[in-house]
Amino acid sequence: VFDSGVGGLTVVRALRRQLPAEDIIYLGDLARLPYGDKSAETVRRYSLENAQFLCQQQVKLVVVACHTATAWSLQLLQERLDVPVVGVIQPAIESALAVARKAIGVIATRGTISSGVFQERLKQYHPVQAIACPLFVPLVEEGLLDHAATRDIVRHYLEPLQQVDTLLLGCTHYPLLSATIAQLMGDVQLIDPAISCAQAVARLLTELGQQNGGASKGTVRLYTTDRPPHLNQLIERFLGEPISAELI
């Protein structure tokens, strides 16, 4: 699994629940984040480097746990790597389409929303309302998951979403705000990209006959390309387990 930062650890967390026996290697490219504002060419080069690092560790499948990297480089990685590659966009779209009755809401970073990647694919089936929520990532990284200010900001962004019955969380940070979002949105189905992605990985491994059905719990190894002072805190917040990362 790779991501530009720590958000992809929500995917690792979901994989641990879905596929408890699998060993997981994670690379967070913190030295070069954020990917959201960088050119497609640069993001492709970084993604390829990250995936190659994982392939050197003999992984059987690569997960691109970053929306920008998935948007720009999934196809390239699928062409270039010898192992299957799963991103975070298509699985979430399929989950949303499986439950939506009327309109679908999509919330994500400014970059993802302006790329139109979710809207393009969803609007063939349902009306779509898309909203950029640039404050959600810094709020989550600050750990203000259930603060009064966070509730105010969630309301500020989501109030226009009156008609949707399904809300796709289009950023790996957002599932940490699920409780606050659910409280405000009431009877709306939330689509967590990490869970959708983990389910897609499980299906694919089963199809390929490569799922590890062993009884012993799998291991997690974390690598990062930079070490900010509050890294351990962030890892525990996103992964839900206190695992230290090795700097490469």
Add this chain to the structure above:
Amino acid sequence: VFDSGVGGLTVVRALRRQLPAEDIIYLGDLARLPYGDKSAETVRRYSLENAQFLCQQQVKLVVVACHTATAWSLQLLQERLDVPVVGVIQPAIESALAVARKAIGVIATRGTISSGVFQERLKQYHPVQAIACPLFVPLVEEGLLDHAATRDIVRHYLEPLQQVDTLLLGCTHYPLLSATIAQLMGDVQLIDPAISCAQAVARLLTELGQQNGGASKGTVRLYTTDRPPHLNQLIERFLGEPISAELI
């Protein structure tokens, strides 16, 4: 004037008030922001390139309106350029020392606080309490200057500052939150780095006999290295005037 983004426009705004007849050229290096997490060497290279662009336009003085760029590259620029160079750190420190009676509070981004640049110089004279406020920049960039959530977050960060009588705003975005901060902090003197910097520029130009005392209002030309979709909105918020920027 150069900065990594739009925050330095608060310095342009202060310069326009302090030195209304001067012509100002601004370069915002949006394509390579943020500088805060990048290595000293990289920040020095970027700063030198930005300053060289300004010098090609025959400026008589360069202002480094970015705390990270000031911290890492001010000395280098002063050695390399043929014109005087003013940063945003020393003027704010001098303003704080001129008014502080007991303890000084410093608020800034995580990068600036962990560099210790303000604390090192201030603590020789007064006790210092330094707090990183990583949510202030995204709140200001989202335009939530007087939102209930912003007031909650200001309280969240600043509540520990009980003893200070002077609060140095150590980031060019923070003056936009001055009203909210002042409301919470009560009888505390706020030091705005943009105003301190503009005053330092005015003093220096007067000393050098280079101040333009003409009666006609000076011009502002804005350049950026990237054009995000909401750029015009940001410019008006930070500069207080709707001036469009040219992409270089």
